Amino acid sequence: MKNTNWFKDAIIYQIYPRSFKDSNGDGIGDIKGIISKLDYLKDLGINCVWLSPVYESPMDDNGYDISDYKAIHKDFGTMEDFKLMLHEMHKRGIRLIMDLVANHTSDEHPWFKESRKSKDNPYRDYYIWKDKPNNWTGFFGEKAWEYVEECDSYYLHLFGKKQPDVNWENPKVRETYKDIIKFYLDLGVDGFRCDVINVISKDQRYKNGSNPLILVGKKYFINGPKLHDYLQEINKDVLSNYDCMTVGETVFTTLDDMKLLTAEDRNELSMVFNFDHTSVDNFLGVKWLMRKFSLKRFKKSLDKYQYGLKDVGWNSLFYENHDQRRSVGRFNTDDSKYRVESAKLLATTMYFLKGTPFIYQGQEIGMTNLNVDSLEDFVDLETHNVLKLMKSLPLSKKYIDKSIRNGSRDNARTPMQWDNTTNAGFSSSTPWLMVNNNYKSINVEKSIKDDNSILNYYKKLIKIYKKYSLLVREGEYKDLYPNSSKLFAYERRKDNELLLVVSNFSNKPKKIRLLKKYKGYRPELLLNNYKHLDEKELKPYQSILIHLKKK
Numbered sequence: 001m002k003n004t005n006w007f008k009d010a011i012i013y014q015i016y017p018r019s020f021k022d023s024n025g026d027g028i029g030d031i032k033g034i035i036s037k038l039d040y041l042k043d044l045g046i047n048c049v050w051l052s053p054v055y056e057s058p059m060d061d062n063g064y065d066i067s068d069y070k071a072i073h074k075d076f077g078t079m080e081d082f083k084l085m086l087h088e089m090h091k092r093g094i095r096l097i098m099d100l101v102a103n104h105t106s107d108e109h110p111w112f113k114e115s116r117k118s119k120d121n122p123y124r125d126y127y128i129w130k131d132k133p134n135n136w137t138g139f140f141g142e143k144a145w146e147y148v149e150e151c152d153s154y155y156l157h158l159f160g161k162k163q164p165d166v167n168w169e170n171p172k173v174r175e176t177y178k179d180i181i182k183f184y185l186d187l188g189v190d191g192f193r194c195d196v197i198n199v200i201s202k203d204q205r206y207k208n209g210s211n212p213l214i215l216v217g218k219k220y221f222i223n224g225p226k227l228h229d230y231l232q233e234i235n236k237d238v239l240s241n242y243d244c245m246t247v248g249e250t251v252f253t254t255l256d257d258m259k260l261l262t263a264e265d266r267n268e269l270s271m272v273f274n275f276d277h278t279s280v281d282n283f284l285g286v287k288w289l290m291r292k293f294s295l296k297r298f299k300k301s302l303d304k305y306q307y308g309l310k311d312v313g314w315n316s317l318f319y320e321n322h323d324q325r326r327s328v329g330r331f332n333t334d335d336s337k338y339r340v341e342s343a344k345l346l347a348t349t350m351y352f353l354k355g356t357p358f359i360y361q362g363q364e365i366g367m368t369n370l371n372v373d374s375l376e377d378f379v380d381l382e383t384h385n386v387l388k389l390m391k392s393l394p395l396s397k398k399y400i401d402k403s404i405r406n407g408s409r410d411n412a413r414t415p416m417q418w419d420n421t422t423n424a425g426f427s428s429s430t431p432w433l434m435v436n437n438n439y440k441s442i443n444v445e446k447s448i449k450d451d452n453s454i455l456n457y458y459k460k461l462i463k464i465y466k467k468y469s470l471l472v473r474e475g476e477y478k479d480l481y482p483n484s485s486k487l488f489a490y491e492r493r494k495d496n497e498l499l500l501v502v503s504n505f506s507n508k509p510k511k512i513r514l515l516k517k518y519k520g521y522r523p524e525l526l527l528n529n530y531k532h533l534d535e536k537e538l539k540p541y542q543s544i545l546i547h548l549k550k551k
Contacts, residue, residue, distance in 0.1 A: 007191070007245035007270050007356055008314065009469055010095070011462055013046040014360045016322045017054050017076055018062060019415045022427035029415070029426070031077035031085050038088055040444070044364060044455075045462035048095040050193050050247075052322055054082065055101075058108050060162040061381050062413075064099075064195065065106035069180045086188050095190035097245065102177050103196050104163040112164050116148050116155070125170045128156040128202070135208045136221070139251075140382045141389040158199060158221060160381055168200045168230055178238045185238070191245035194269070198250040198257070201227040222252050228260060231268040245270040247316060247356075252285060255308040262313035271314040271356060276301040278324055281331070287324075287407045288386055293332045295485050295505045306354055306477040315355025319346060319363070325411040326362075326369045332505050335368045338541045342366075343454045344529035345543035347461055349488055349503045352545060354477055357465070359458070361416055365447045366454040369411040370436055375404050379433055383408040419445035457529065464526050468547065471499055486510050487538075496550040499526075503543040510538045521548035 021033030031054065041049065053063035056071040063073065072079050089096050105112060114123035133145030133154045145154040146161050156165045166173050181192065201224025209220065239246065248261060248269045261269045275285065280297045283289040305315055319327035329335030333342035343366035351357045372378060375387060383404060390400045410433060417439040418425030424439035436442075447455035465472060475492030487510060489502040500518075504510040515523070515535050525533060527545035538544075 004243055006095075006243070007048075007247075008473055010048040010245075010356050011046045011465065012048040012050050012097070012356060012358045013041055013044070014050045014052065014321055014358060016052045016361060016413060018052075018432060019413050019426070020361055021416060021418070022429075022431070025428040026075070027427050027429045027431045028075045030075065031072070031081040035081075035085050035088055038085075038092055038094065041094060042092045043459070045459055045466070046359065047093060048097065048190070049089060050097045050358070051099065053099045053101060058106055058162065060106070061160050064101055065104070065108075065160065065163045066101055067106040067108045067110075070183055083187065090188065096188075097191040097193055097247070098184060098189055099195055100177075100181065100192040101195040102166070103199050104157065104159060104165045107162045107164055111166075115164075116151055118151055119153065125167055126173055127164050128167050129153045130156070130206065134206050137209075140385045142385055156202075158196075160385075165202075166200075168226070169204070174230065174233065178234060181234065181238050185242045185244060190243075191247075191270070194246055194248045196251060197231070197248040197269070198223050198227055198253065198261075198272075201225060201230060218252060223250075223257055228266070228268060231261070232266065235267040240267065248272040250274070255304055258305065258309065259313050262309070264312075271316050273316050273318065273321075274305060276304070278319070288390070288403050290403055290406060293330070295332060295488060296483065298331065299479060299482055299488055302353065303479050303482060306479075309354070310477070315353065316358055317350050317353055317355040318358035318360070319350060320360035320412055321358070322360070322412055323409050324360075325406060325408070326367055328366050328368055333541060334507060338507065339366055339368070340452070340454055341529050341539075341541040341543075344457045345503050345505070345541045347454075347458060348501060348527055348529065348543040348545055351461060351465060352472055352492060352499055352501050353490075354473070354475070354492070360412065362412075362414075364455050364458040365417065365442060365444055367414070367417060367442060368436065368438060369406070370408070370414050370434070371438075372405070372410075372434075375401065377434070378404070378408045378410045380409045380413070383410065417443040419443050452531075457527075461527060464545070468499060470494070471497065475499065480514065487512070489514060498548050500546040500548060501543070502538065502546075504538040504541060507540045509540065511536060512538055515546075518548050520550060522551050523548050 018029050020029040021037050022029050023032035054072055054076040055066045056068035056073050057063045057066050072082050086096055111123050111126045114121050115127045131153050136144035138144040138158045140159055144156055144158055146157055147154050157163050158165055199221055203220040203224055207220055246269045250272045253274050258272055262271050277298060279285040280301055281293040283291055309315055327346050328339055328343045387404050414433055414436045415424055415426035415431045420440040420443055423431055424435045447453035471492055471494050475494040478491045480489040481487045486506040492499040502514060524547045526547050529543050530539055
């Protein structure tokens with residue numbers, strides 16, 4: 001087995017290619033655009049990129065509906081462009097992990113086109129067909145079954161109608177995905193982010209659910225009975241032969257699930273994305289059902305996995321991705337007056353926990369949620385499906401408006417803000433999705449020139465992270481104020497030294513007495529998102545990182 005633990009020292013930057021950088025002026029980001037910005041990524045200090053899908057696709061769900069896994073969509077470039085990008089990344093010491101979408105394909109994939117022709121077609125069993133559907137609702141708020149007249153039956157789609165679920169019970173399907181994985185690993189790809197991977201196995205009874213509003217069938221299609229068998233099979237037959245890593249996007253995952261999925265001796269996944277901490281401002285883990293943020297609840301969520309995965313498994317550390325709205329202005333922070341301080345606080349607080357840091361494009365300059373005049377200005381498929389569903393329910397117009405504006409995936413998908421020129425320097429023509437109107441004040445070019453910018457703070461943070469990587473990776477975690485509603489303070493301790501993070505999640509000054517307990521240690525202030533530090537009081541949204549070593 002060639003797998004190493006390099007992912008434990010990785011700092012991963014997610015690129016959403018459609019919105020990163022357009023090189024040819026068609027308004028859509030592409031691979032050559034990514035290549036043109038690799039020196040920027042190297043200068044930032046990251047050493048791995050997660051690239052969202054660039055495969056052939058009808059783009060009904062922006063590339064997560066794949067029609068050919070071994071081809072590159074023309075909007076992004078060619079396979080030769082992809083190979084060049086991979087080469088240029090490796091030349092700069094940057095690894096690449098790709099999105100593996102294995103729960104579903106596009107309905108325009110050749111497999112599905114054959115599958116729908118008749119009940120005795122050789123590809124029929126590549127998908128999940130039933131003569132009579134159950135009452136499941138999918139993740140996008142639609143009924144999970146779609147009728148096809150030509151074969152008089154229904155296919156399962158837990159996401160969009162044009163994203164039929166594949167049938168992992170079929171050994172031929174599993175062999176096909178192994179071949180796809182091997183194809184990219186042989187090209188030199190370093191691993192995969194596995195899209196909704198804990199959904200690939202379903203309870204074959206296909207029972208009706210009991211809650212018609214929130215994913216009625218979830219207990220029958222989350223962590224299905226053969227999930228672990230499938231993951232171990234892929235690892236044994238393919239992944240174990242390469243120096244690669246996997247991170248699984250897993251929905252409704254518990255601590256016990258994470259232990260099973262990420263334990264090294266089980267050979268399933270390197271780590272998973274756990275969404276507990278991004279669900280503390282909503283109900284039931286559904287981002288559209290908003291509730292007031294609670295720092296206590298936030299810490300409790302993080303603590304559960306910091307303590308729970310102490311001896312087994314591994315964490316991923318993130319706030320944002322292509323499905324999550326921007327972090328500044330969320331988690332009780334401020335996206336206007338204290339935007340800079342808030343963004344720095346969030347970074348310091350998250351990235352010295354135990355786990356692998358993930359930074360989403362634009363997060364490092366403090367990009368904010370999209371401002372739209374009308375909800376119809378959103379383009380995201382999920383957003384419009386949920387909007388339609390919410391309008392059919394007894395909800396106020398005000399609640400629907402706020403929920404959709406906060407929850408839409410378009411918030412994270414606006415074009416990267418490179419400079420203050422037209423279209424934020426993203427493209428020479430009208431972008432596929434509107435540019436946020438604050439791009440003239442929030443952009444990379446301006447951030448590079450400002451010594452106190454969020455970007456330069458991230459660069460400093462990453463250098464410190466690398467310097468103390470052993471302590472960050474192996475240090476024992478302790479939440480110092482678990483019951484505080486304003487302060488998040490924790491230690492990472494190993495032998496006679498420790499890292500101390502103290503953050504004030506409040507727009508008011510907060511008294512602290514924490515440093516008195518470390519009188520036998522030599523302190524060194526490593527990070528401070530203000531110019532000065534008062535040892536007795538933290539300013540609004542002030543966050544500090546201190547290294548302490550016994551005298």
